[in-house]
Amino acid sequence: MRIIRAGLQTSVQDLGRSGSMRYGVPRGGAADPVAMQLANLLLGNPPGNPVLEVTLDGPSIEFQCDISIAIVGAQFDLALNGEPVECDRVLQIESGDRLTFGRLLSGARAYIALAGQMKLPAIFGSHSTSIIAGFGGLCGRAIEKGDAIEILEARTVDHRRLEGEYRLRYTRHPQLRVVTGAEENHFGREAIDHFYSQTYQVTAQSNRMGIRLAGDALRRGNQSQVVSSGLCPGTVQIPPDGRPIISFIEGQTIGGYPRIAHVISADLHLLGQLQANDRLDFTPVSVAQAHKILEVKSGLLERLMAEFPGNDN
Incomplete structure (x- = not known):
């Protein structure tokens, strides 16, 4: 071609x-x-x-x-x-x-x-x-x-x-389901509640490395410096300016900003359909709920594979 x-x-x-x-x-x-x-x-x-x-x-x-x-x-x-x-x-x-x-x-x-x-x-x-x-x-x-x-x-x-x-x-305003991040305790109750109650906007600085969000800044508590550790696609970090960055598919494999949440595996593909200026909300779910949601979505692909087997014609 x-x-x-x-x-x-x-x-x-x-x-x-x-x-x-x-x-x-x-x-x-x-x-x-x-x-x-x-x-x-x-x-x-x-x-x-x-x-x-x-x-x-x-x-x-x-x-x-x-x-x-x-x-x-x-x-x-x-x-x-x-x-x-x-x-x-x-x-x-x-x-x-x-x-x-x-x-x-x-x-x-x-x-x-x-x-x-x-x-x-x-x-x-x-x-x-x-x-x-x-x-x-x-x-x-x-x-x-x-x-x-x-x-x-x-x-x-x-x-x-x-x-x-x-x-x-796809919608221009998806609801992204997340589980608790490793450093959620670095934020006070007010900041955590605000993270889940406000609507964020995707900025034009987003790319395959990370999705930067605009919104009200979140305040961190007085916890000590975070030791850099592994990052996976979907990790929601809060940098010093208080505005979230979602690590994406070509993102760093290690980072030092506190991780407040993580987009569940079943919703990661929705990140790939976000445009600049799209809006999004974060919705908390339990790890057990995240597993169940992934099981249902994976089942759709498995059923389609059974319906559309390989064709060598």
């Missing part, structure tokens, strides 16, 4: 580099792994098959082979050879066809899955592009105009679409 227009930040992503954080390498991967996996399952791919992640402003791509693709996640106006097509379904592509992304309708990131394999090297067991560190994917960078990516074992699959409970819907 040949890139006619690159879009704002289009990159190769998969499920990231599991087990590498102890070496200082963030897991990375798709900002919304649920959308990425759904796109792959539509094509009968393994859930973690590498895809193209599209951010806010999408690309134009000319395909030079017959292949099936699927686009899931943020909703865009899409056109194939100038004719409107839809997300959340298998699209049949013929050699010479051109896919164009138009206006963004909801969310922030969409995923283009391919019924085939991009010919790219794996680094630390992953094809994901680490945009900030500059490795992986295609030359360690976002896709650029004029790039060409060879597709191996291109195939076509039967027409499929996501229905009902499998379709992802």
